[in-house]
Amino acid sequence: MNHTEERAAQTIDHLATSVLLFDENLHLVSINSAGESLLSMSSKRILGLPPEKIWPNTMFFSDMIRKSFQFVRTRIERGVEMGLINRDSVKVDCIFTPIVINDETKEIIVELVGVDAFVREMQEFNHQTVQKVANESVQGMAHEIKNPLGGIRGAAQLMEKELDDESLLEYTKIIINESDRLRNFLDRMMAANTHPVRSDTNIHEIIEYVISIIRVESSRNINIEKDYDPSIPTINADREQLIQAVLNLLRNAVQATTDDERILLKTRIQRQITIQNKLNKLAIQLDVIDNGPGIPAEIESGAFYPMVTGHAEGTGLGLSIAQQLIQSHGGAINYERKENNTYFSILFPIDRNNAE
Template identity: 40%
Template structure:
């Protein structure tokens, strides 16, 4: 066991099991030079969802990658510039590493009596602070969507007039060659009409609420995407088969997930050519969750994870805004519609992205049939 692997490594060794095992925050002790793990407490095992046995022989880098901010904190403490270092950061894992989650956390690095050993303590950033931040972002996105809907309504009527006038003009033109110009007007009007319809579509159709098996819906998404990308792409099922049926609009939720998975597949162009493209569909049950200041006993926890290049930094904070796209020729409406459909189910959608791993996270509360509307 890892607990016994540090026997004789330092005079402070007996201190670890007796005191640190009782600490509520996740704590690991590691070698200052190689970052090799010497000890993990039970809270760290729970936070990482890994046992001491599976952590034997691992380093901090194996868990969280070569994190520059974390390295800097360790160096500051090693050089004696500070008794301890504290910082908020997202602890990422490497693609293919033993630990596959990203943890927004407050991290503390401190030295031990033995100068060759360091201690790392972390705890999740307060959920209330994250909820308030997510609420601000949601309000900003909703304001932008409302603006776009109002703009779409304003465009719709004159657009029909422009198209009708172009058709009438086409009949009056004496030369056939001149009609090419009216065809340009008509085709571009039709293209704009399609865009306007997509902006307004989520708010026209009423909810069709029913209980359904989420995994059957995900299998439909999987088959649709693999039909379009039959080679070089692998879609991994990581399902919790104990999930109960969820109450919701089946077609809307299928469309929301399809938009996300399809976007991921389009971003994996190079990986598909190499035959290394991968999208993971991961389902779990979340317990005692807070969404938009409302507490729920149970919620669906769905992750769509790909190994693509990541979302460009310049749009990472705006990916759910209408008409924002990181792909040339993209409409920028796929993620906007996905967010709208998820929010209509009292859920939330968020994204954590970096090169090699993009994770779209959806949570939707389980609700009773009689409380649906």
């Protein structure tokens, strides 16, 4: 292979689209990494095989590849249900392109794009954008309310000193107390907006500290199990912010469970994982899992937005703050409901170069 060919081969191997090449005997002669991952089969196992062996459950591919030799033109098919040997079927868009040399079709290129994965990525991207806009407008509003609020509180204090009638003091007290309550609320909203101050941080030490806070906060018996990966290295993170994020998730799990339900805190290393559209060589995954009822359906899609709550007394800031704090470290928090368990998973990049 000369340099140009080598570059071309490398490029094809880095494509997100799966690319397969079949020769005139209908044997697979080449497959890129995306193809191996979509089909869940290594190139070693399938190179040289005909389409019937690669897709034994979906005759569509053999038919299309055969037809492509006859018709000599590119064919596009959308939303094909592709049955696979090693995994559940996936829906794909496909392009079949014949390579014609001297009026003879020599090879067929098959391009496949997983539709579900694409739709999911788009949804995630839209979700992140809406969340960012919602957070920014709430932060801006909080900032604008704080200044006049300081004025109102100050004036009430001055008035308190001037008042001779004791019965009126009750009103100034209400103004001062309610201003303080509002100020606390605004401070909480704005806290997530500060830049992380990083140092070497041990995730398990953070989790243990958060558990100790939770135990002090609550008088009831909370059933917490742990499943730590001891090989996890320290991360470069803002300790206080990480505590806040984990605390918000654990508090929610405690609120969602009763005495006979349980919470599991699980840590693992993840390799080659995409977070915030960046590929990370190594990341920590911390799952806060509980077997409570999960996020109520009516707020599920907006639970990470500020001021969305399922509790009468909730402020709806916990998840949005946790998400902002983890995102400013280059990480993300995902929610999933699996087998009657609620999963909140923090993904945190380990490689410093990947973090902001």
